[in-house]
Every structure is written in structure tokens, then in C-alpha cells.
Amino acid sequence: MSVSRRGFLGLAATTLAFGGLSQACARTGVDYVNQIVGYGDLKPDPAGIFDLPEGFSYKVVSEFGQPMDDGLLTPGRMDGMGCFPAGPGRVALVRNHEIYPADLERSAFGADGALAAKVAADRVFDVRNGKPFAGGTSNLVWDLRAQKLVSHHMSLAGTMLNCAGGVTPRNTWLTCEETTQRAGTQGTRDHGWVFEVPANAKGLVEPLPIKAMGRFRHEATATDPRTGIVYLTEDMADGLFYRYLPNDPDRLLAGGRLQALGLKARDLDIRNWKEPSWRVGDWQETVWIDIEDPESPGDDLRMQGKAKGAVLLARGEGLFFGNGEVFIACTSGGPANHCQILRYVPSPHEGKAGEKDQPGRLQLFVEPNHPDILSMADNIAVAPWGHLFVCEDKGLGQNQLKAVTPKGEVYTVGRNAEPAGMVKPVNTELAGACFSPDGSTLFLNLYSPGKTLAITGPWKSLRA
Known part of the structure; x- marks a missing residue:
């Protein structure tokens, strides 16, 4: 796909901005003024x-800890979240809760799990010692004009470590489990799935894993509204970047094909850890590699993809589709592990036969050389005016x-x-x-x- 004039100017400015910063740092040693x-x-x-x-x-x-309308408590460890229209002057939020199965103190069910009695068994994905797994999602409605909460309740129960996810064109939220825990470890079912939660859910949804999207340490998703293709990140130091080609974009549970991203320049390590060879502003043409057995009982999808030539990302986390592009946050990328932000422009024939002649393109968009500029990028979102908002997760600091x-x-x-x-x-x-x-x-x-x-x-x- 050819680069538009607007894209070219953005590329040039990006290169100048971060290149100029490197020179300023070399001169002063402490003045990070970009x-x-x-x-x-x-x-x-x-x-x-x-x-x-x-x-x-x-x-x-x-x-x-705040009581909700369904009699449950607001869970803690609030992670990824999506916003949706919900009528005049109102929006709906679907919010992830990244909670371990046994961590009832942070769950919706109270420290002793007693509130789980309010939840129907067929609305819980998995249980531990008779209590629902503590992860899941909650839905909220907010009045933008009055700036007040209208309603809130749990919408998905019995999952674990719901980290990030992504909105879809159907006003639903894809919530992702960042784990590959096997059945029998703490609960009765395998974990590591993506679930779909409607923004207008009135109570707990039926917890149906979209298994064709793969079983791995999911982080986030981004859906291209033009094609229905879903892109997915994997939070591992040697993780892959995936896409899901659904058989029916309106019914993700109807199955599809899972692929991993590769580059035509197969010897390029885009993490830039050892000998940085990918410069800010550089573009690479891409290929997509079929992944077999996406349910992955052996948790081997990234190894399979790597063996076939898939490119490795340094902890792919935040993901967002905006202005025809997919932005990818790699939390520990770059020579000093501060982070990277990549930009993927899909092919005009994304997922179709013509893709080979006009492949998608991947750019190294941001790679800060000092943590004061940007550090440990995690969740991201494109604002309506086109700026990319980035949440930091430094751990310390x-x-x-x-x-x-x-x-x-x-x-x-x-x-x-x-x-x-x-x-x-x-x-x-x-x-x-x-x-x-x-x-x-x-x-x-x-x-x-x-x-x-x-x-x-x-x-x-x-x-x-």
C-alpha cells in the first residue's frame, strides 16, 4: 500500500523528533526536551x-468495593475498558477485572464468597472450591451531561486475569484472559480465551469462549470495522501478533482462521534488544502465517509461529484501531526496554488473495530513548482528534x-x-x-x- 502524503509527513516528523532528541541527550546528558x-x-x-x-x-x-445494582460488589484490579454510545447524553462502559481465581477479596462476591449465591451457575465460566473464579467484566452507564453514574453490574463471571480487550463495530467488548491455565490446576476448565460482552448487557452474559481466536496469554484486540478482522496481542517477551479472519464478522463464535504476522525481511528482530537494526520511521512489508490447532493444549502457538517465520514482539500489550491503522504497544521493546509503539497499515486486500501483491506494512512509530519521555506503554487509545493516548505501567515509579x-x-x-x-x-x-x-x-x-x-x-x- 502506498504511503499517503499525510502519512509521509508524519513519518518524517517522527524521525526528526526522536532523532533530534537523541542529539539533545548527547549534548546535555540530562535535558530530555523533546x-x-x-x-x-x-x-x-x-x-x-x-x-x-x-x-x-x-x-x-x-x-x-462499591455495591452495584445486582447486589454484588465492584471488583478491583480494573484494567482494559471500552466506551460505547448508550442513548442521548449517555455512554456505556465495559470494564475488565484482572483478578486471580482465589482472590475473592478483590472480587464481586465478597471476601468470603457469600455473594456468589446471587449468581446462576450457568452464568459462571469456572469455579474453584465451589466459588466462581474472581475475574470477569462489569458494565456501567454514565450520564455525560449530569456527570453521574446511572447503573452498574457484573456482566461476565468465572473467568480469570481479564487483562485488556477491544471494542467491536457491533457495540460489544472482547475481553481477554492473560493466562494459559489448564483444567485441574485450580478450576475445571482450560483458560486463555477471548469472550464477547455486549455493551447493553442487562446482567451476566452466557460465558462462551471464542476458541478459534486461540488459546494463549491474550492481552488486547482491535477490530477493523471495514473488514471485521480482529487483531490480537500476546503479552510475552517472545509473543506474536495475530489476526483472526472470521467466517462471519457478525458471529465470531462461528469460527475462523488464526494467523501470525511475519515480515518479508525474515532476519529482522523488531524488538531492537541486542543490535538495534530497525529505525524509528522505517516500514517493513508483512506476510501472514497460518496457525494450526488454535486451541493449543500445549500452549505452543508462539513457538509454532516462530518456527514458521513469525516476527516476535517484546510484550505486545495495548492495541487500538484508529484512522485506518492499528497501533501496537510493546511494553519492553527497544534497546533499553523502555517500550515501542508500532503502527500496522492493513493491505487494501487484507486477508484476501490480492494481499500478496499489496501487502500490509509495519512501522516502528515510537521508541523512546529515556523513561522520562515514555515508559512501559500498556493500554492505548486513539482520541477523536487523532492523538494516541498511552497508559504507563512502570511497576515502580x-x-x-x-x-x-x-x-x-x-x-x-x-x-x-x-x-x-x-x-x-x-x-x-x-x-x-x-x-x-x-x-x-x-x-x-x-x-x-x-x-x-x-x-x-x-x-x-x-x-x-
């Missing part, structure tokens, strides 16, 4: 929750919400606050960034113990 102003300096939050620029504010939509312009310039949007009396800021990853369809509100999760924020402000007044 970051642009964005919305201005962050102001300390008096409540000690989340710092934002002047003119921005947040409301707490939901928090861990103050996680920030960053944004990247189409030119590859980085600016800071928010950060975990430093509550009064605490020596260090709240140490939790940021997750679940997603915008309301009208662009007025950014929803964001503070992962643990768990808060969902609705952030509003002068989004159109970007000073960059």
Missing part, C-alpha cells in the same frame, strides 16, 4: 488521586498518562498524585483509557485497588 507542552503543567490534586492540567477535572465514576501526536511528539496529560502525608505517589498502573464518542470525556482506570475516573476539560485547546 516533550511538547501539550495542555500545560500538571496541577497537584488536592484529593491526592490524579493530577491534571489547569482547566481539567475528574469525577470518580466507580471504585472498588509514578505512572503517567501520555499522548503522542501524529508527528511522534510526546506530551503528558496526567499522573498518579502524591497524597498528603505520603512519601511516594500512589503506585498503581494506569489502564482502560477510552473516549466518549463525542470526545468530551476521557475514562481512565487506576488499576488497584481500583477507581474509574471520568476526565473532562478543554480537550480542543491543545497548546502543542
